[in-house]
Amino acid sequence: MSADFISSRQIEVPDGLFGERVDIALMRLLGLSRTRAGELVGRGGVLVDGRPVTKGDRLQPGAVLQIDTDSLTDQALAGGGSEGESSPDPGPSLAVLFADDDVVVIDKPVGMAAHPSPGWAGPSVIGALAAAGHQIATSGAAERHGVVHRLDVGTSGLMMVAKSERAYTSLKRQFRERTVDKMYHAVVQGLLDPLRGTIDAPIDRHPTQDYRFAVVSGGKPSVTHYETLEAFAHGSLVEIHLETGRTHQIRVHTSAMRHPCVGDLTYGADPVLAAKLGLKRQWLHAVRLGFKHPGSGEWICVESQYPADLKVALGRLQEGA
Numbered sequence: 001m002s003a004d005f006i007s008s009r010q011i012e013v014p015d016g017l018f019g020e021r022v023d024i025a026l027m028r029l030l031g032l033s034r035t036r037a038g039e040l041v042g043r044g045g046v047l048v049d050g051r052p053v054t055k056g057d058r059l060q061p062g063a064v065l066q067i068d069t070d071s072l073t074d075q076a077l078a079g080g081g082s083e084g085e086s087s088p089d090p091g092p093s094l095a096v097l098f099a100d101d102d103v104v105v106i107d108k109p110v111g112m113a114a115h116p117s118p119g120w121a122g123p124s125v126i127g128a129l130a131a132a133g134h135q136i137a138t139s140g141a142a143e144r145h146g147v148v149h150r151l152d153v154g155t156s157g158l159m160m161v162a163k164s165e166r167a168y169t170s171l172k173r174q175f176r177e178r179t180v181d182k183m184y185h186a187v188v189q190g191l192l193d194p195l196r197g198t199i200d201a202p203i204d205r206h207p208t209q210d211y212r213f214a215v216v217s218g219g220k221p222s223v224t225h226y227e228t229l230e231a232f233a234h235g236s237l238v239e240i241h242l243e244t245g246r247t248h249q250i251r252v253h254t255s256a257m258r259h260p261c262v263g264d265l266t267y268g269a270d271p272v273l274a275a276k277l278g279l280k281r282q283w284l285h286a287v288r289l290g291f292k293h294p295g296s297g298e299w300i301c302v303e304s305q306y307p308a309d310l311k312v313a314l315g316r317l318q319e320g321a
Contacts, residue, residue: 011130012138012145013063017116022046023055025065029116029127040067094128097158097302102167102294104134105160105302110281110309114150114159125159136161139168148172149180149245154264157184157286158304162294170294175245181290181301184240185229186250187283187314188259189270191236196227199253203246212266213248215256222246224253232317234273235262250284262313276321277313285310 017025026037026046040046041055045068048059059065094112098105108114108125115126126147129136136146139162146162148171162168174180202219206212223243230237236259240250248267254260255267263269263279274280290301306314 009067009130009133011065011067011127013059013061013065017059018061020059021055022048022053022057022059025059026067029065029124029131044068045070094125094132096132097304098160098300099134100163100295102162102164103160103171103291103300104129104163105158105289105300107304108151108156108159108286109307110154110156113153115144115147120153122153125161129161134161134163136163137165137168139165149175149182150247151286152248152251152284154281155284155286156304156307156310158289158302159286160289160291164294167294171291174291178243179292181288182242182245182286183288184242184250185285185287185306186238186240186254187235187262187310187317188238188254189235189262189273190259191231192226192228192238192257192259197225199224199226199257201253201256203249203252213246213252215252220244220246222249222253224249230318233320235317237314237317251282262317277316279309279313281309283310283313 011029013025017029022041023034023037026040027034038055041053044052046053047066048057048063050066094109095107096104097107106125106129111122112128113120113122113124116124126136126145138145140147146168148160148162148168151157151159160171162171200223201215202217203213203222204216204219206214207216221244225241225243227239228236229239242249251261251264251267255264260267260269261282261284262277263274264282265271265274269282285306286304288301288303290299292298293300
């Protein structure tokens, strides 16, 4: 039956989707509504390991989804469903700022995870890239193929993914050797003292709250360099360079200094200030990413502008909110 597909995409099922129904997996990988995913399967537009499936079939470890791209882009799947049915939310857009045969650098929107994982039902960078036809390196754990670093779901900005095996090896080494230039901008509560400096404090899981991280004795070495760019009545715009890349590192380190990222309620930010600024997530954005190209050796530097919600919040601070 696969020979009937004039054009198709193949996606290896990530670990985070093992055991899921086919329609649920398509929702999470491609950003379709459940109805549209079911229609795609019902049309015969999806094969699993070369065989037809029903929308209720469960995915097994190592399975490969083959998706008929003609059916995927059919008008009936693109929003022309039954009368009265609303169009599916396509999820946040994924802007590609640099791409070649080795690397793709994207501007990750807030609300998108780096990769599928148990308990996460939203869109992911890996799923969006696969749906857009990008071939990703197969190195790394199955659900994290090609992922050389991550951004939190609530953090926007630059993230890169390896497309080739040589790129995966090179970029992982560059991160390990701390030669990748990772620059963030954050708005934190209050005024940092001193205005510029280095936070060198070990990070690990919070001792009593698994969903958080904390500065703890015996944690992993974690180093954050910061410089205040602009100060306001209720916060400061700060430029941050990461020497290490621990989970939630910036959020943990600024919180430990009693200056959490504005809007970061998980790490102690003031909910009243967040509401006043219209923020529903932490003010944190990856603005620059520099690295040595795995093939040419050329230094690649990509920059990203603040998204709309962060611009609005910053503007309100500048106006004295």
